[in-house]
Amino acid sequence: MEYNHIKAIHIIFVTSWFAGLFYLPRLFVYHTEANQKPEAERQILQKEYKRMQKVLFNAIMVPAMWLTIITGATMIYWLWWDSFASQSWLHLKLGFVLGLVGYHFYCRKLIFELREDKFRFTGFQLRLFNEVATIFLFAIVFIVVLKNTVDWIWGIIGLIVFAVLIMxxxxxxxxxxEKKT
Known part of the structure; x- marks a missing residue:
């Protein structure tokens, strides 16, 4: 395969991974807010949310994450290996990707907690947590597209403003x- 094929596959798996990273925390919100339902309804909903979280994480997110990492590492090896040290934008991007992997595994931790009916966070806190993947996506895309230091400074400022706006x-x-209810 040539470089552009790997790049296309990489983008597809990044998209799949982010789809899971966007949806899983939303399931956490629904799962937590099901506690406010009557007992019979709550049990049915929470059982279904546990199943959905497990399937989404194991069948979509984990394979997509690993294939994203493998195709990304392949691109680095093929195209940038000789000049990797001079690609500072790539180092920054990889730092954000490591943060995203951390976020991914923190989601896994929350899945296990919710399976045991441990609800550490409110629905509102989980709604805020749900936006973390959006902030990572925003940062990674701008770093990859802009690739220069001056734009990074504005990008970081923009990222902070974006995070404040989304929260x-x-x-x-x-x-x-709350006003409607």
Whole structure:
């Protein structure tokens, strides 16, 4: 296979991985908020959310993560290995990817806690947690596209502003919901 084939496959698996990273924390929200339902409904919902979380994580997210890492490492080996040290944008991107892998495994930890009916976080806290993957996506895409230091500085400032805006939006939606009820 040539480099562009690996790159296309990499993008497909990144997309699949992020789909799971966006949806799994939303399932955590629903799972946690099912505690407010009547007993019979709560038991049915929580059993289903446990099943959905397990299948999503094991059947989609784990393979997509590993295939993302393998294809990414292949691209680094083929194209950038000789000049890897001079590709500082790539080092920054890989730092964010490591953070994303950490987020992935923290989601796994939450799956195990929810399986044992341990609810450490509120639905609102999990809604905020749900936006972390969006912030990682934003950062990684801008680093890959811009690839220069001046743009990184503006990118980091933009990332901070974006994070504040997205977290504020979650709070605003929460307050609107509370006013309606």
């Amino acid at each position: 504020s939006a979650v709070r605003i939606v929460k307050s609107i919901r």
